[in-house]
Amino acid sequence: MKPFTKLTSSAVPLPIEDVDTDQIIPARFLKAVTRDGFGENLFRDWRFDKLNQPKEDFVLNNPTYSGQILVAGANFGCGSSREHAAWAIGDYGFRVVVSSYFADIFRGNALNNGILPLVVSPSLLDEILQTIEVNPAAAFTIDLEAQTFKNETTGTVSTFDIDSYKKTCLINGYDDIDYLLSQSDLIDKFERERIDFSLK
Amino acid sequence: MPKTLFDKVWDAHVVTEIPGGNQVLYIDRHLIHEVTSPQAFNGLRRRKLPLLRKDRIVATADHNVPTINQHKPITEPLSAKQVRMLTENCAEFGVSLYGLGHPYQGIVHVIGPELGITRPGITMVCGDSHTSTHGAFGAIAFGIGTSQVEQVMATQCLLLTKPQKMRINVDGDLAPGVTAKDIILYIISQIGTGGGTGYFVEYAGSAIRALSMEGRMTICNMSIEMGARGGLIAPDQTTFDYLKGREFSPKGKDWDEAVAYWSSLPTEEGAQFDVELNYKAEDISPMVTYGTNPGMGMGVKEAIPVSSEVHNKASIDKAMKYMGLEAGKQLENHPIDYVFIGSCTNSRIEDLRAVVGLVGNSKVAEGVTAIVVPGSQQVSKQAISEGLDQKLIAAGFEFREAGCSACLGMNEDKVPAGKYCVSTSNRNFEGRQGPGARTILASPLTAAAAAITGRVTDVRELI
Numbered sequence: 001m002k003p004f005t006k007l008t009s010s011a012v013p014l015p016i017e018d019v020d021t022d023q024i025i026p027a028r029f030l031k032a033v034t035r036d037g038f039g040e041n042l043f044r045d046w047r048f049d050k051l052n053q054p055k056e057d058f059v060l061n062n063p064t065y066s067g068q069i070l071v072a073g074a075n076f077g078c079g080s081s082r083e084h085a086a087w088a089i090g091d092y093g094f095r096v097v098v099s100s101y102f103a104d105i106f107r108g109n110a111l112n113n114g115i116l117p118l119v120v121s122p123s124l125l126d127e128i129l130q131t132i133e134v135n136p137a138a139a140f141t142i143d144l145e146a147q148t149f150k151n152e153t154t155g156t157v158s159t160f161d162i163d164s165y166k167k168t169c170l171i172n173g174y175d176d177i178d179y180l181l182s183q184s185d186l187i188d189k190f191e192r193e194r195i196d197f198s199l200k
Numbered sequence: 201m202p203k204t205l206f207d208k209v210w211d212a213h214v215v216t217e218i219p220g221g222n223q224v225l226y227i228d229r230h231l232i233h234e235v236t237s238p239q240a241f242n243g244l245r246r247r248k249l250p251l252l253r254k255d256r257i258v259a260t261a262d263h264n265v266p267t268i269n270q271h272k273p274i275t276e277p278l279s280a281k282q283v284r285m286l287t288e289n290c291a292e293f294g295v296s297l298y299g300l301g302h303p304y305q306g307i308v309h310v311i312g313p314e315l316g317i318t319r320p321g322i323t324m325v326c327g328d329s330h331t332s333t334h335g336a337f338g339a340i341a342f343g344i345g346t347s348q349v350e351q352v353m354a355t356q357c358l359l360l361t362k363p364q365k366m367r368i369n370v371d372g373d374l375a376p377g378v379t380a381k382d383i384i385l386y387i388i389s390q391i392g393t394g395g396g397t398g399y400f401v402e403y404a405g406s407a408i409r410a411l412s413m414e415g416r417m418t419i420c421n422m423s424i425e426m427g428a429r430g431g432l433i434a435p436d437q438t439t440f441d442y443l444k445g446r447e448f449s450p451k452g453k454d455w456d457e458a459v460a461y462w463s464s465l466p467t468e469e470g471a472q473f474d475v476e477l478n479y480k481a482e483d484i485s486p487m488v489t490y491g492t493n494p495g496m497g498m499g500v501k502e503a504i505p506v507s508s509e510v511h512n513k514a515s516i517d518k519a520m521k522y523m524g525l526e527a528g529k530q531l532e533n534h535p536i537d538y539v540f541i542g543s544c545t546n547s548r549i550e551d552l553r554a555v556v557g558l559v560g561n562s563k564v565a566e567g568v569t570a571i572v573v574p575g576s577q578q579v580s581k582q583a584i585s586e587g588l589d590q591k592l593i594a595a596g597f598e599f600r601e602a603g604c605s606a607c608l609g610m611n612e613d614k615v616p617a618g619k620y621c622v623s624t625s626n627r628n629f630e631g632r633q634g635p636g637a638r639t640i641l642a643s644p645l646t647a648a649a650a651a652i653t654g655r656v657t658d659v660r661e662l663i
Contacts, residue, residue, distance in 0.1 A: 017515055018393050018493050022629040027608040031264065031278035033238035033285055035346075045631045050617070075394035078427060078493070079629060080608075081329040082236065083345035104363075104397060104429050105329060109345035163361065165220035175347070177247070180355040183216060183224055187357055190215045190226055197458050198228035198322040199255060200450060 002114040003173035007095055008141040008152070010067035012059055013132045019072055020079035021106065025088040027080075038084055039091030060092075064136045071098045071128055076117075077106025086113045096142055098149075100125045111166050112176065118142065118149060118160055127151070144171060202468035205434050206365055206400050209340045209465065213323045215357060222359050228322040230257040230352050231308045232295070234286040235264065235610070236327030240350035241289040249354045251293040256356060258317060259290050259297040262307045264610035267573050267600035270300050279611060293353075304447075306576020306602040309333040309544035313417065314578055316446030320435035320462040325352055330544045330626065332423040335432035336416035337439055338465055340400070342430040363429050364398055364474040367467075369405035372481035377660040379554070380415030381546060381624065381643035383407065384422040385487035387479065389497035392510030396428030399475065402467060403433050407481035413442040414550040421545045422626050425494040434466035486659050489628045489641040490531050491519035496628070500646065500658045503530050522630050523638050524618070531656050536640070538621035539570040539651040540633070542600075543607035546624035546644050547575030549582050555648040556588045558662065564596030565654030571598040571613070573605040597651070609634045622650040 029041040046058050054061040070089065076099040077085060086109040089097065095115060100122045102110075110117045120128070131138045131153050139152040144167060150157045168174065180187075203211075215224040232240075237259070244251065251257065264279040274280035283300065290297040298304040304311055309330050312318040320338035325331060327349045334341035348358055370383055388395075401423050408419065416433050423431030440459055443449045450458040485499035495510055496519060504520070506527045507513040520527055525534070541547070541555055552574065564570045572592050574580040580602055583589050589599045606613040607625035609632070615621040617636025624647050625632075628639035640656065649657040 016518070017512070018495075020493065020627075020629045022608075022627065022632050026631055026635070027610045030235050030610065031282055033282060034242070035239050045635055050635070075397065075427065078393050079329065079424075079627060081327060081331075081343035081345055083239075083327075083347060086345070101394065101397060103394070103427055105343055105345060105424075109347070112345060112347040163220050163222065165218060165222050165359070176359045177243075177347075177351045177354055179218075180224065180351055180357050180359060181249075183357070184355065186216050186224070187226070187355060191356075194212075194226075195461075196228075197450075197461050198319065200454050 001173045001175050004095060004114055004116055004144055004170045006141070006143045006145070007068060008139055009069050010137050010139055011069035011071050011098070011128070011132055012065045012067055013129050014059055014070060014072045015129050017073035018075045018078055021077055021082050021085040022079055024077065024085040025082065030082060030084050035087050037091065038088035039093070042088040042092045068093060068095045069098060069140055070094045070096070071125070071132065074100045074122070076102050078103040081105045083109045083113070086110045086115055090115050098125065098128060111170065114170065114173065116142065116144065116170065120149065120158065120160065124158055202471040204365055204467045204471045204473065205338060205402055205432060205465050206340065209321050209323065210362060218359070222361055224357050225323060225360050226357055227325050227352050228256060229317055229324040231312055231324070231326035231331070232257060232259045232349065233263055233308050233328065234261050234282040236346050237289065237349055238282065238285050239346045240353055241293065243350040244293070244353055251295070251353050252356050254294045257295050257353070259286060259295050260305055260308050260311055261286055261299050263604045263608070265300055265603040266611050267603050267605050267613055270601045276612070303577050306578065307544045307547065307604055309421065310547060310575030310579065313337065313413070314446065314576060316443055316449030319443065319458070320439060321465050325358070329424040330421050332428070332430040333417050333421040333544055335420040335423065335430050336413060338432055338435035338462065340430060340432065343424065363400045366396060366399040366401045366428070366475040366477070367473040368401055368403050369476070369478045370403070370407040370481055371405040371478070372407055374407060374481045374484065377486055377645060377663050378484055379643040379645060380411050380418040382484050382487045384419045385489065385494065385497045385641060386484045388422065388426045388494050389487070391426055391477070393425060393493045393495040394427045395510065396423065396426035399428050401428045401431040403431055408433060409436070412550060413438060414548045417548070418545055422494065425626060435462045486643065486646050488531055488646065488656060490523065490525060491516060492522050492628055492630050494626065494628060494641060497641065500532050500656065503528055531640070532658060534620070534656045535654060536622050536650050536656060537568060537619040538615050539568060539647050540606045540621055540623040540625060541571070541644055541647055542573030542575065542605050543625035544575065544604070545626045547573060547579065549579050551624065551644040552579070552583050552588050554644050556591050558645055558648040558659065559591070559595045559652060562595060562652045564651045568651055568654050570596065570651040571600055571606065573600045574602050576602045606633050608632060615639070622647045622656065
């Protein structure tokens with residue numbers, strides 16, 4: 001996994017609530033058998049029309065906005081468990097998604113792919129969106145070690161929560177699987193000692 | 201201290217707790233399918249890891265399989281490749297596969313219960329969000345991403361933060377024509393698509409207790425549509441009766457011991473939940489969705505809201521534009537083009553019987569394409585043995601072979617752009633049933649009523 005420590009970048013605004021994973025990556029693009037190349041179909045049906053021409057009114061087609069931070073409305077990533085949504089967001093070039101809350105499965109998938117799902121208060125989300133509206137090139141700095149989010153325009157610094165284990169994983173690029181493998185003795189012991197009604 | 205069903209099952213599977221509060225949770229059963237597993241198998245190969253417990257994993261092909269001519273090679277090349285890779289991966293790693301042509305093939309969430317793989321008190325995962333379905337048996341079952349599929353393959357465990365607990369009580373009697381699907385669409389319309397985020401939900405109350413296992417599965421299936429990680433219902437005699445004698449259910453002395461254990465699982469009197477919600481069955485009428493997420497639902501007689509407690513005006517305006525509908529107006533009597541009866545939400549034998557029972561001697565309305573896709577080969581076989589297929593065909597429905605089909609349109613079964621489809625599936629997201637498709641979620645009864653009339657219909661007027 002690609003480590004994440006600190007990032008200063010402009011941001012892309014997507015002030016829509018309940019963005020579901022079918023919008024992030026439609027099901028018809030889930031037929032690949034590798035993790036690569038999903039970025040070209042990120043938000044496919046919002047980005048392109050039936051003739052595969054870019055829709056000018058969609059933010060990813062607007063050259064005014066760019067950057068490695070996506071700022072989205074509440075409940076981002078609801079719906080399907082497809083990790084392809086996180087792969088598409090990462091492959092497109094985003095390292096951070098900011099929202100007032102995330103759907104559980106998407107949040108986990110993002111963290112497992114080195115993408116930081118950063119939860120801010122609804123009022124801070126509004127402030128960030130306003131800053132971008134005034135100046136699309138406005139920069140924001142995310143410092144994972146310090147757990148701070150800085151609006152470089154207003155100078156406002158706020159802190160954010162992340163569990164300490166996941167923070168360590170992101171900073172070092174560790175996967176959960178490495179940790180779980182290190183617990184194999186405990187897993188063996190659990191299997192030996194439990195009363196199991198799941199198989200026989 | 202009195203414990204909840206959820207706590208009992210969760211706590212019995214904690215291997216260890218790590219600094220920071222995450223827990224290593226042991227996973228009893230793992231279901232896989234062709235779409236979210238290839239990258240996980242590749243990961244095992246890349247890391248040179250074996251599959252830890254072959255006896256705990258079961259595979260089927262469901263998401264992108266055709267529902268016509270399943271005995272012939274799949275014509276769509278990418279789908280064919282995914283299904284072929286599943287077959288090769290299962291052979292290489294020693295996984296039991298119920299692939300195309302196997303009598304046990306079907307939607308992963310239909311076959312788990314019908315084979316007796318799903319049971320009370322177990323932990324179960326699958327790379328599919330509707331894994332919540334299996335919670336109907338009193339199991340902790342939830343969807344996971346592909347990285348987690350690989351983790352379970354390699355270690356039979358996941359690293360998780362324990363979710364909070366919510367209990368939703370539905371008490372009273374459902375009116376005729378009102379079904380389990382209407383209960384869950386009603387609940388989601390009340391709390392929205394994010395209302396359950398961070399929670400595992402236990403459904404309780406007399407209206408839930410009165411449901412069959414099929415109905416309970418429909419309820420738990422859609423837990424994810426309110427953002428909950430999963431839903432569960434206490435096991436009882438209905439659960440035991442459903443499981444007894446199934447292919448992989450415990451037998452003889454094992455059965456008696458299992459039932460004794462399962463009987464100890466229900467939530468105890470006085471156990472605490474983080475949130476508790478109460479609804480009356482009498483307040484629920486046949487439900488339809490009007491918008492582009494499952495929270496945008498209403499009673500079939502109601503008018504589409506301009507805004508609601510869970511959806512602001514901007515969200516509803518955006519949905520209205522996509523749906524070609526107008527806020528403030530009714531959806532009842534709106535013409536429809538397609539009816540889809542199927543998906544892990546409503547494709548079980550009871551659903552098919554309900555449809556046939558309602559249709560009777562009526563015919564599918566002119567101009568309406570109505571397809572019925574049984575959830576599994578076993579459901580299909582049962583339907584055929586009861587003559588349901590012939591009755592459906594005589595009425596003008598297509599009777600297809602098992603798979604996920606038009607729920608997500610990964611195969612050929614898509615709804616064309618701009619067309620309205622009354623669907624028994626679980627998601628009405630933009631483009632879910634095909635680019636530009638307009639989905640109206642409803643119960644099998646309401647879907648059948650729409651097939652006959654060609655309009656969004658209050659099924660209570662037909663029974």
